[in-house]
Amino acid sequence: MPGPSDPAFDTLALHAGAAPDPATGARATPLHLTTSFVFESSEHAASLFNMERAGHVYSRISNPTTAVFEERVAALEGGIGAIATASGQAALHLAIATIAGAGSHIVASTALYGGSHNLLAYTLPRFGIETTFVKPRDIDAWRAAIRPDTRLLLGESLGNPGLDVLDIPRIAQVAHDAGVPLLVDATFTTPWLQQPFKLGADLVFHSATKFLSGHGTVVGGVLADSGRFDWERSGRFPELSEPYAGFHDMVFTEESTVGAFLLRARREGLRDFGACMSPHTAWLILQGLETLPLRMERHVANARKVVAFLASHPMVAQVGYPELESHPDHALAQSLLPRGCGSVFSFDLRGSRAQGVAFIEALQLFSHLANVGDCRSLVIHPASTTHFRMDDAALAAAGIGPGTIRLSIGLEDPDDLIADLKAALKTAERAAA
Amino acid sequence: MKLDVQGRGAYAYTGGKTWREDGPCVVFIHGALNDHSVWTLLARWYAHHGYRVLAVDQPGHGRSEGPPLASVEALADWVLALLDAANVPSAHLVGHSMGSLIALEAAARAPERAAGLVMVGTAYPMKVSDALLATARDDPDRAIAMVNAFSHSSLASKPSYPGPGAWLRGGSSALMHRIQNDAAGNLFEHDFRVCDAYAGGIEAAGRITCSAHLIVGTRDVMTPAKATKELATVLHATVSRIVSGHALMQEAPDAVLNAVRTAIPA
Numbered sequence: 001m002p003g004p005s006d007p008a009f010d011t012l013a014l015h016a017g018a019a020p021d022p023a024t025g026a027r028a029t030p031l032h033l034t035t036s037f038v039f040e041s042s043e044h045a046a047s048l049f050n051m052e053r054a055g056h057v058y059s060r061i062s063n064p065t066t067a068v069f070e071e072r073v074a075a076l077e078g079g080i081g082a083i084a085t086a087s088g089q090a091a092l093h094l095a096i097a098t099i100a101g102a103g104s105h106i107v108a109s110t111a112l113y114g115g116s117h118n119l120l121a122y123t124l125p126r127f128g129i130e131t132t133f134v135k136p137r138d139i140d141a142w143r144a145a146i147r148p149d150t151r152l153l154l155g156e157s158l159g160n161p162g163l164d165v166l167d168i169p170r171i172a173q174v175a176h177d178a179g180v181p182l183l184v185d186a187t188f189t190t191p192w193l194q195q196p197f198k199l200g201a202d203l204v205f206h207s208a209t210k211f212l213s214g215h216g217t218v219v220g221g222v223l224a225d226s227g228r229f230d231w232e233r234s235g236r237f238p239e240l241s242e243p244y245a246g247f248h249d250m251v252f253t254e255e256s257t258v259g260a261f262l263l264r265a266r267r268e269g270l271r272d273f274g275a276c277m278s279p280h281t282a283w284l285i286l287q288g289l290e291t292l293p294l295r296m297e298r299h300v301a302n303a304r305k306v307v308a309f310l311a312s313h314p315m316v317a318q319v320g321y322p323e324l325e326s327h328p329d330h331a332l333a334q335s336l337l338p339r340g341c342g343s344v345f346s347f348d349l350r351g352s353r354a355q356g357v358a359f360i361e362a363l364q365l366f367s368h369l370a371n372v373g374d375c376r377s378l379v380i381h382p383a384s385t386t387h388f389r390m391d392d393a394a395l396a397a398a399g400i401g402p403g404t405i406r407l408s409i410g411l412e413d414p415d416d417l418i419a420d421l422k423a424a425l426k427t428a429e430r431a432a433a
Numbered sequence: 434m435k436l437d438v439q440g441r442g443a444y445a446y447t448g449g450k451t452w453r454e455d456g457p458c459v460v461f462i463h464g465a466l467n468d469h470s471v472w473t474l475l476a477r478w479y480a481h482h483g484y485r486v487l488a489v490d491q492p493g494h495g496r497s498e499g500p501p502l503a504s505v506e507a508l509a510d511w512v513l514a515l516l517d518a519a520n521v522p523s524a525h526l527v528g529h530s531m532g533s534l535i536a537l538e539a540a541a542r543a544p545e546r547a548a549g550l551v552m553v554g555t556a557y558p559m560k561v562s563d564a565l566l567a568t569a570r571d572d573p574d575r576a577i578a579m580v581n582a583f584s585h586s587s588l589a590s591k592p593s594y595p596g597p598g599a600w601l602r603g604g605s606s607a608l609m610h611r612i613q614n615d616a617a618g619n620l621f622e623h624d625f626r627v628c629d630a631y632a633g634g635i636e637a638a639g640r641i642t643c644s645a646h647l648i649v650g651t652r653d654v655m656t657p658a659k660a661t662k663e664l665a666t667v668l669h670a671t672v673s674r675i676v677s678g679h680a681l682m683q684e685a686p687d688a689v690l691n692a693v694r695t696a697i698p699a
Contacts, residue, residue: 004579004582004583005578005579005582006578006581006582006602007588012588015588015589016588016589016600017588017589017600018588018589019587019588019589019591046481047478047481050449050477050481051449051473051474051477051595051596052474052477052478052481053474053478053686053687053690054474054592054593054594054595054596054597054686054687055592055596055597055687056592056597062596062597062598063597064591064597066597066598067591067592067593067597067598068589070597070598071589071593071598071599071600074598074599074600074603075588075600075602075603078603079600079603080599080600080603080604080607081593081598081599081600081603081604082598082600083598084598226607227603227604227607227608227611228607228610228611230611248449249449250449254446255449255470255473255595256470256473256595257468257469257470257495257608257611257612258470258604258607258608258611259470259595259599259604262598262599263595263596266596266598
């Protein structure tokens with residue numbers, strides 16, 4: 001039977017969570033720069049604090065502008081809700097802190113952003129949370145690493161630095177067989193390229209600093225819940241299925257059959273850790289989110305042209321992009337990322353570190369900096385920046401060569417980007433002499 | 434709270450308050466393929482304003498043991514049995530959609546036990562099209578998507594439910610999928626057939642002795658407001674019209690609370 005369904009992605013990107021302002025008629029989402037919200041009465045105040053009514057109290061917990069951003073991301077991901085955070089790192093921390101504590105264990109992919117790896121490998125052990133790292137393609141390793149105290153499996157939709165494609169359906173199955181949720185960092189893909197919930201993931205987070213914003217102006221993060229994971233049935237999450245003395249002995253899984261995780265994350269995590277997103281940041285990211293479908297389509301189209309150019313250039317040893325048959329996850333990418341593999345990738349320049357430096361310094365349009373997902377094209381040479389203390393052997397162990405270059409392809413005319421790369425490659429070639 | 438009702442385990446959410454043995458009581462009854470969690474804001478409000486609250490999971494839904502019961506009449510008897518199990522002599526009966534028919538029938542079967550009747554997002558008859566019934570039978574996921582789209586009138590209902598940051602369409606869809614997937618059979622088709630088959634509404638309305646209140650959504654296309662006229666007349670009901678689709682408690686939680694408060698004062 002044909003019938004109605006929810007609006008399509010492009011429509012949700014513009015409208016989900018936002019309506020003309022009832023107070024002023026403003027069509028665009030207003031920016032509510034206020035710390036707090038007036039109570040109608042003492043009774044009204046009590047009912048808000050006690051979750052008898054929904055509403056805003058204090059902008060660390062919720063804010064009308066920030067809520068539009070949260071609801072829109074949830075809609076685009078196909079989830080039940082989201083929580084905006086001060087950064088992507090704060091989103092990851094909020095996810096972990098909501099369901100794990102001292103004595104808990106995480107299984108994570110080795111192919112992670114360095115900041116995520118630092119948190120898991122060095123910082124969380126200080127708080128009693130251990131992580132076992134596994135190669136993302138080794139499904140048996142994921143399964144074998146799960147312990148009775150495991151609370152979470154974690155991977156990136158496209159992993160750092162080699163764009164390993166996370167086999168979400170299979171890893172989610174491993175997680176669910178053990179009664180554990182799968183959290184996916186979907187920063188590189190955005191929901192336009194892939195909706196991890198549809199593939200079986202339970203939680204998703206983003207560094208909203210990157211493609212969701214697209215403008216390179218603000219730092220932010222967001223954590224979304226699919227509402228599918230049964231926290232009570234799992235038996236591993238007393239934080240959600242037993243009374244919480246910190247909030248009226250609330251049993252979150254009774255309070256909300258599908259929203260227990262987000263309830264606790266907001267009522268405890270934002271309240272106590274406080275890594276909330278500024279409404280100003282939310283407003284700015286919303287401006288970017290409105291054009292996410294258009295931008296991602298262009299990012300991918302530009303990336304494909306640049307990849308094709310580099311893959312055929314004699315100064316380039318290899319390009320690590322999953323749409324190329326040479327990539328180990330080529331087939332998986334065709335299945336899980338049919339719209340494309342994003343616009344962040346690395347390639348290996350033939351030659352020395354010095355030639356890598358020469359290449360970077362010769363670029364005119366590409367900006368040399370430590371970020372990705374900007375509307376402007378970006379470049380970084382790990383061997384001379386983020387990993388400059390490592391010798392060549394250590395670099396190789398990290399999957400990075402002396403000539404490895406990471407690009408984030410922006411929205412410029414691709415012919416101009418290719419011309420810039422061509423000239424810089426020529427300079428690098430000359431630097432060998 | 435767990436209860437034994439008709440020999441099977443039943444669950445009722447008590448609004449975040451420990452159950453006590455006396456005091457006025459409100460029973461909240463959910464609609465098709467839902468559970469108690471569609472009522473939590475209202476349930477918490479009444480539980481913290483002097484009432485005992487029982488927001489039930491119907492048999493075979495959520496935490497209540499199955500099998501699901503085959504008719505509105507059987508579910509009404511189950512509600513009355515639940516009152517017995519909880520040692521509640523009488524209660525305000527509040528139902529949404531299919532749950533409103535159950536509340537109506539229960540109030541008619543035992544008028545002395547109904548302190549008041551509130552029917553939210555209701556219609557009588559609550560007929561379901563043959564095409565939707567067939568889709569519910571053959572492709573429940575598709576039917577859930579359709580009903581979810583039918584049930585929401587907006588892409589931005591504030592302040593959202595259970596609070597800011599919640600995407601209502603996603604939450605409603607996830608709840609229906611959870612209830613359906615946890616059930617032994619096709620609960621979606623079952624619940625819709627229960628709604629469709631109920632034929633005793635006007636007769637039941639004529640036997641009601643308590644006050645009745647209807648709360649309808651002006652944008653509700655599942656149970657359109659105009660489909661309550663005869664019911665409202667026979668019930669001598671007051672009617673609150675709220676700008677909302679069928680998911681009234683989610684789209685307009687404050688307006689629904691205010692309307693319920695006119696029927697069940699704190």
